[in-house]
Amino acid sequence: MLTNVEHIGIAVRDIATSNDLFTKLLNVTPYKAETVESEGVTTSFFRVNQTKIELLEATNPESPIAKFLEKKGEGIHHLAFEVDDILVEMERLKNEGFTLLSETPKHGADNKLVCFLHPKGTNGVLIELCQEIKE
Ligand SMILES: CC[C@H](C(=O)O)C(=O)SCCNC(=O)CCNC(=O)[C@H](O)C(C)(C)COP(=O)(O)OP(=O)(O)OC[C@H]1O[C@@H](n2cnc3c(N)ncnc32)[C@H](O)[C@@H]1OP(=O)(O)O
Numbered sequence: 001m002l003t004n005v006e007h008i009g010i011a012v013r014d015i016a017t018s019n020d021l022f023t024k025l026l027n028v029t030p031y032k033a034e035t036v037e038s039e040g041v042t043t044s045f046f047r048v049n050q051t052k053i054e055l056l057e058a059t060n061p062e063s064p065i066a067k068f069l070e071k072k073g074e075g076i077h078h079l080a081f082e083v084d085d086i087l088v089e090m091e092r093l094k095n096e097g098f099t100l101l102s103e104t105p106k107h108g109a110d111n112k113l114v115c116f117l118h119p120k121g122t123n124g125v126l127i128e129l130c131q132e133i134k135e
């Protein structure tokens with residue numbers, strides 16, 4: 001089951017500059033910075049009550065973020081939903097006809113298992129599913 005919006009992903013060219021901007025905007029400092037090389041991203045997380053913002057900078061030209069920036073420039077990149085069981089949700093969504101961008105969940109940032117749905121099947125919005133990795 002999808003439980004809530006876990007974070008909003010924003011593609012940025014320079015994460016240090018955007019950290020300063022979002023610190024001023026949100027009046028909070030980032031609580032975490034994390035590079036996920038497998039995804040080609042460096043992330044920075046802000047929290048405002050229950051809402052999280054994930055800033056994303058590309059670590060290499062092949063990164064999905066680099067391609068997104070080339071095509072669309074800086075802006076909202078994806079919407080992430082928290083799920084209680086990512087395998088169950090992936091199976092349900094596959095059966096509903098959505099295109100999963102990976103067969104199995106991947107290790108994401110902020111201690112999550114993640115999977116993405118192709119935006120072509122979700123009205124042009126890249127959707128991410130996130131499940132907290134319980135220790
Ligand atoms: C570390 C994980 C972290 C976390 O939260 O834990 C993250 O969130 S990592 C975020 C970065 N990783 C990903 O985005 C992985 C999933 N994304 C992909 O597999 C690709 O980016 C994909 C398939 C969405 C697009 O691939 P690519 O850019 O190579 O293909 P195209 O350029 O041909 O795009 C196809 C079509 O989709 C449109 N598009 C691309 N990106 C987005 C987007 N973010 N939102 C909406 N639409 C998007 C693109 O414009 C093309 O449409 P068209 O009409 O043909 O121009």
Ligand SMILES: [Co+2]
Pocket residue numbers: 007009054078080128
């Ligand atoms: Co994300």
